Amino acid sequence: xxxxxxxxxxxxxxxxxxxxxxxxxxxxxxxxxxxxxxxxxxxxxxxxxxxxxxxxxxxxxxxxxxxxxxxxxxxxxxxxxxxxxxxxxxxxxxxxxxxxxxxxxxxxxxxx
Amino acid sequence: xxxxxxxxxxxxxxxxxxxxxxxxxxxxxxxxxxxxxxxxxxxxxxxxxxxxxxxxxxxxxxxxxxxxxxxxxxxxxxxxxxxxxxxxxxxxxxxxxxxxxxxxxxxxxxx
Numbered sequence: 001x002x003x004x005x006x007x008x009x010x011x012x013x014x015x016x017x018x019x020x021x022x023x024x025x026x027x028x029x030x031x032x033x034x035x036x037x038x039x040x041x042x043x044x045x046x047x048x049x050x051x052x053x054x055x056x057x058x059x060x061x062x063x064x065x066x067x068x069x070x071x072x073x074x075x076x077x078x079x080x081x082x083x084x085x086x087x088x089x090x091x092x093x094x095x096x097x098x099x100x101x102x103x104x105x106x107x108x109x110x111x112x
Numbered sequence: 113x114x115x116x117x118x119x120x121x122x123x124x125x126x127x128x129x130x131x132x133x134x135x136x137x138x139x140x141x142x143x144x145x146x147x148x149x150x151x152x153x154x155x156x157x158x159x160x161x162x163x164x165x166x167x168x169x170x171x172x173x174x175x176x177x178x179x180x181x182x183x184x185x186x187x188x189x190x191x192x193x194x195x196x197x198x199x200x201x202x203x204x205x206x207x208x209x210x211x212x213x214x215x216x217x218x219x220x221x222x223x
Contacts, residue, residue, distance in 0.1 A: 033211070040120075042199070042215035043156070090155055100146065101201075101211065103155035 002027045006091050006104035013111050019078040021107050023091030031094045032074035033058075033101065034066060036087040043090065049074055081111045115139065116202050118214035126222050129190050133217045135200030136182045143204030145176055145183045150197045150216065159185075159198070190221045 007022035025032065033048040035058075045058030047066040055066050063085060067075045074093075078085055088108050092101040117136045125131045137145075145162035160167065162174040162183045173186040183202075187194055200214035 035213075040215065043213040045211065100158050100161070101156075103157070106155050 002029075002093070002102040004091055004093055004102050004104040006089075006107050008107050009105060011107060011109045013081050013109065015082060015111060017078075017081050017111075019081050019109065019111075021076040021078075021089055021091075021109070023074045023076070023104055024072050025074075025093040025102070026072065027093065027095070027102070028071065029093035029095050029102075030071075031096075032068065033092040033094075034064075034074065034076045035090045035092065036060070036085075037090055037106075038087050046076065081109075083111050085109065086111045116200055116212045116214040118200050118217045120215060120217060122218040122220050124220045124222055125190050127190055127192060129221075130186065130188045131190055131219065132184055132186045133198055133200075133219075134182050134184050135202075135214050135217075136180075137200075137202045137212075138181070139202075140178070140181060141204065142181075142202045145203070146201040147174055147183075147185050148199040148201055148213075150199055152196075156199055156213075187219075190219075192221050192223065195219055195221045 004025045013019050031050050034046045035043040037043045044060050046064050049055045049068040065077045088106050090106045091104040115138050147159040148156040149159045150156040162176045166175045171188045175184045197216040197218045199216045202212050
């Protein structure tokens with residue numbers, strides 16, 4: 001069974017703080033993704049990575065960066081958190097380009 | 113026009129009813145299609161893939177209509193446990209790993 005683990009279920013941070021969201025998958029998947037999900041907007045892709053040290057911008061990369069130093073781990077970084085980054089963040093992984101996405105349980109981030 | 117569109121609902125149906133959702137997509141070059149289910153405050157999970165020939169899994173049937181550019185999900189004999197949001201996912205709309213999610217259709221099955 002594929003397992004995608006996100007380090008925190010809930011986080012509360014202050015405006016201007018640097019925030020790290022960690023995601024680890026245990027199935028040796030090539031591709032990893034970070035999404036945010038907001039009511040009425042659905043899931044929006046922030047960044048994805050198709051290999052170690054590779055990253056590609058998604059639809060809404062502004063205010064975020066990512067790091068993939070090891071195949072199993074994909075980190076999302078908010079350099080200076082802002083209130084409009086309050087959201088549910090979901091990590092996912094897939095093996096092939098059009099394969100099923102497996103999601104982590106999500107991190108609900110509140111920026112105060 | 114949005115790349116992937118779904119009626120947000122909610123669809124309120126009695127137990128035992130049959131309910132159908134559609135999802136339209138704008139790019140005719142889209143390659144693969146899925147339905148995911150998302151329970152309240154949980155992550156999306158794959159419900160079923162959608163094949164050109166259509167596919168069925170128990171009470172659930174998925175269809176693809178390439179000519180009209182939509183996919184559908186039919187749920188027969190609705191159960192209370194079917195209450196969730198159903199997300200349509202379309203792959204291959206452009207660029208590497210371009211995956212687009214619909215905003216979801218909320219289903220509430222009523223006793």
